[in-house]
Amino acid sequence: MHNMRLSVTFAVTNATVTNGPERMTKSSGVEQLMQRIAEQFDALPRQQQNVARYVEEQRANIMLQRVNEVAEGAGVHASAVVRFAQRFDFSGYSEMQAVFRSEHTAQVAPARSYQQRIRRVIEDGPEQMEPAQMALRFIDASRAGLDDLAGEFDAKSFEDAVDLLVKADTIYVVAVRRAFSIASYIAYALQHTHKRVLLVNGLGGMYREQMRSIGKNDVLIAISFPPYGKETLYCARIASQHKAKVLAITESGMGPLARHASVLLKVREGSAFAFRALTSTICLCQALFVALAYKLELTVEETTPPGEYDD
Amino acid sequence: MHNMRLSVTFAVTNATVTNGPERMTKSSGVEQLMQRIAEQFDALPRQQQNVARYVEEQRANIMLQRVNEVAEGAGVHASAVVRFAQRFDFSGYSEMQAVFRSEHTAQVAPARSYQQRIRRVIEDGPEQMEPAQMALRFIDASRAGLDDLAGEFDAKSFEDAVDLLVKADTIYVVAVRRAFSIASYIAYALQHTHKRVLLVNGLGGMYREQMRSIGKNDVLIAISFPPYGKETLYCARIASQHKAKVLAITESGMGPLARHASVLLKVREGSAFAFRALTSTICLCQALFVALAYKLELTVEETTPPGEYDD
DNA sequence: AAAAAACTGGAATAAATATTCCATTCGATG
DNA sequence: CATCGAATGGAATATTTATTCCAGTTTTTT
Numbered sequence: 186m187h188n189m190r191l192s193v194t195f196a197v198t199n200a201t202v203t204n205g206p207e208r209m210t211k212s213s214g215v216e217q218l219m220q221r222i223a224e225q226f227d228a229l230p231r232q233q234q235n236v237a238r239y240v241e242e243q244r245a246n247i248m249l250q251r252v253n254e255v256a257e258g259a260g261v262h263a264s265a266v267v268r269f270a271q272r273f274d275f276s277g278y279s280e281m282q283a284v285f286r287s288e289h290t291a292q293v294a295p296a297r298s299y300q301q302r303i304r305r306v307i308e309d310g311p312e313q314m315e316p317a318q319m320a321l322r323f324i325d326a327s328r329a330g331l332d333d334l335a336g337e338f339d340a341k342s343f344e345d346a347v348d349l350l351v352k353a354d355t356i357y358v359v360a361v362r363r364a365f366s367i368a369s370y371i372a373y374a375l376q377h378t379h380k381r382v383l384l385v386n387g388l389g390g391m392y393r394e395q396m397r398s399i400g401k402n403d404v405l406i407a408i409s410f411p412p413y414g415k416e417t418l419y420c421a422r423i424a425s426q427h428k429a430k431v432l433a434i435t436e437s438g439m440g441p442l443a444r445h446a447s448v449l450l451k452v453r454e455g456s457a458f459a460f461r462a463l464t465s466t467i468c469l470c471q472a473l474f475v476a477l478a479y480k481l482e483l484t485v486e487e488t489t490p491p492g493e494y495d496d
Numbered sequence: 497m498h499n500m501r502l503s504v505t506f507a508v509t510n511a512t513v514t515n516g517p518e519r520m521t522k523s524s525g526v527e528q529l530m531q532r533i534a535e536q537f538d539a540l541p542r543q544q545q546n547v548a549r550y551v552e553e554q555r556a557n558i559m560l561q562r563v564n565e566v567a568e569g570a571g572v573h574a575s576a577v578v579r580f581a582q583r584f585d586f587s588g589y590s591e592m593q594a595v596f597r598s599e600h601t602a603q604v605a606p607a608r609s610y611q612q613r614i615r616r617v618i619e620d621g622p623e624q625m626e627p628a629q630m631a632l633r634f635i636d637a638s639r640a641g642l643d644d645l646a647g648e649f650d651a652k653s654f655e656d657a658v659d660l661l662v663k664a665d666t667i668y669v670v671a672v673r674r675a676f677s678i679a680s681y682i683a684y685a686l687q688h689t690h691k692r693v694l695l696v697n698g699l700g701g702m703y704r705e706q707m708r709s710i711g712k713n714d715v716l717i718a719i720s721f722p723p724y725g726k727e728t729l730y731c732a733r734i735a736s737q738h739k740a741k742v743l744a745i746t747e748s749g750m751g752p753l754a755r756h757a758s759v760l761l762k763v764r765e766g767s768a769f770a771f772r773a774l775t776s777t778i779c780l781c782q783a784l785f786v787a788l789a790y791k792l793e794l795t796v797e798e799t800t801p802p803g804e805y806d807d
Numbered sequence: 808a809a810a811a812a813a814c815t816g817g818a819a820t821a822a823a824t825a826t827t828c829c830a831t832t833c834g835a836t837g
Numbered sequence: 838c839a840t841c842g843a844a845t846g847g848a849a850t851a852t853t854t855a856t857t858c859c860a861g862t863t864t865t866t867t
Contacts, residue, residue, distance in 0.1 A: 316787035317651035323783040340628030370677035438534030464775045472634040476627035
């Protein structure tokens with residue numbers, strides 16, 4: 186009778202707790218533990234059943250909660266919580282909590298030192314891996330990067346960035362090496378607006394010359410990630426000396442590019458095999474362009490004349 | 497018997513429930529704190545800068561980490577971490593950590609999922625849409641594209657593509673307009689191998705001239721999507737006339753580019769607001785490069801000289 | 808180059824948190 | 838309804854974790 190009621194309670198809470206879309210994960214330690222708890226549930230003393238219910242309901246938060254919070258939440262004494270953990274073969278609450286903690290610890294790959302990256306590659310032993318497997322793994326890293334982009338999305342900065350571009354007279358774009366392709370995309374896309382656009386490409390080594398005429402009503406879009414390209418930093422410095430606005434797209438608010446930034450868009454890419462993705466960065470830039478296009482009240486037709494826009 | 501029922505309830509709900517990190521726009525305490533840290537960054541002592549960097553990078557995990565973990569991660573002594581927190585007006589590390597903690601627990605309650613927000617955005621129609629909402633919508637489209645890339649992944653073609661490149665003498669790369677940035681990325685990446693690489697960029701309108709010397713041991717990587725750029729098609733035609741191999745990256749096996757292809761990699765991008773993403777294409781190209789690099793048995797040193805590879 | 812100021816890290820101390828102990832209560836069973 | 842075993846919660850203890858102190862060092866200033 187009580188059991189009956191119990192299972193209903195469980196069902197309801199679970200339905201409520203459901204969170205946003207999630208990528209597939211392996212059957213975790215937490216899942217297994219929950220399973221064990223469920224199996225033994227009926228054999229548990231009354232208070233420990235309360236603890237079980239609470240843990241199930243709060244599974245996403247247990248990692249943060251102290252014994253006393255759990256105890257209070259479950260309406261029992263702290264020692265009951267400890268005994269609960271011990272019944273499931275943990276030395277105490279702390280050890281049980283570790284299961285929940287390790288589950289959560291987020292995957293943050295980037296910004297490793299060069300040495301660390303090498304070590305990682307060697308450990309992973311990619312030489313025995315099929316190309317297709319490597320590809321899938323890399324795609325997955327990119328997906329993780331996009332998830333992060335969506336999850337950490339900073340609406341305020343993004344809208345500031347759009348505003349900056351709306352008000353800009355001429356838009357300069359600079360990035361070098363790995364990020365250059367991003368700059369070239371932005372420059373291309375912006376051609377579809379009525380803004381004047383200048384891609385600072387360093388052709389003939391003329392960064393200085395190309396930046397020469399930037400002025401206070403202009404905006405420089407600068408894209409750079411560690412280890413920051415000196416050309417990009419140089420351009421950002423020139424821009425701020427000329428009182429132009431700088432829209433920085435970079436990894437951190439603390440890198441050298443951030444110093445010159447009027448608006449800062451942060452992107453943390455996923456990585457695999459010590460190799461950084463570019464997907465999140467380009468996605469952000471495309472989103473920026475789409476938002477700008479609508480803000481400028483362009484119709485889609487104007488932005489993308491059929492037969493010309495794509496490719 | 498009741499046990500049975502109960503555990504079934506668990507199993508079912510567990511399979512359904514996904515409790516990943518919630519996706520929400522953050523203008524929150526953490527974001528504000530990051531802002532303050534970034535502002536003061538330059539004025540910080542060296543060790544505290546390390547702490548700042550570490551905190552920024554690990555912002556999602558700080559809530560779980562003890563002072564010592566943070567200290568170790570940042571490569572400093574625990575007391576430096578405490579002093580860091582105190583500089584930002586907290587009584588100590590614990591108080592600062594609370595900011596990160598409360599961020600997380602707050603996210604569980606409002607539970608308005610990313611999907612829900614998107615749905616609402618669509619209902620509202622783009623005209624009244626905030627830039628940030630549009631951005632999220634676009635990011636979501638990109639994610640869908642990547643999901644598709646992973647789901648429909650054709651291992652055979654991919655490995656053929658890698659083989660083609662391994663055997664190539666000189667690699668030519670061509671794409672125009674929207675896809676040009678992809679070509680420029682590929683050309684850049686391939687510079688890190690020992691292959692000769694030529695980006696057919698049409699500078700001065702010289703497509704014909706740049707393609708002139710392609711030969712039967714060479715490979716042309718051609719990237720094009722509807723409506724296909726005539727320059728790209730032209731190059732593909734020349735390549736096949738010269739008996740060179742063509743690696744085509746395109747949308748369908750029936751487009752004009754497929755006709756000339758030795759190997760065909762299909763990519764279907766996501767799109768939003770009648771605007772196509774580029775994420776899947778670039779992701780595929782990066783995967784291609786990673787796989788190629790290892791196939792060529794490059795050491796990491798050769799591929800990524802320190803201070804030069806990134807950006 | 809000397810003096811002052813700021814920074815650092817080991818060790819002591821303080822605080823918090825978790826665990827155990829034990830006297831008491833509860834509830835099942837004969 | 839008396840007895841026993843299990844469960845409970847207050848309080849003592851142990852442990853872990855955070856903070857402060859201080860002496861030595863480095864960095865900056867003059």
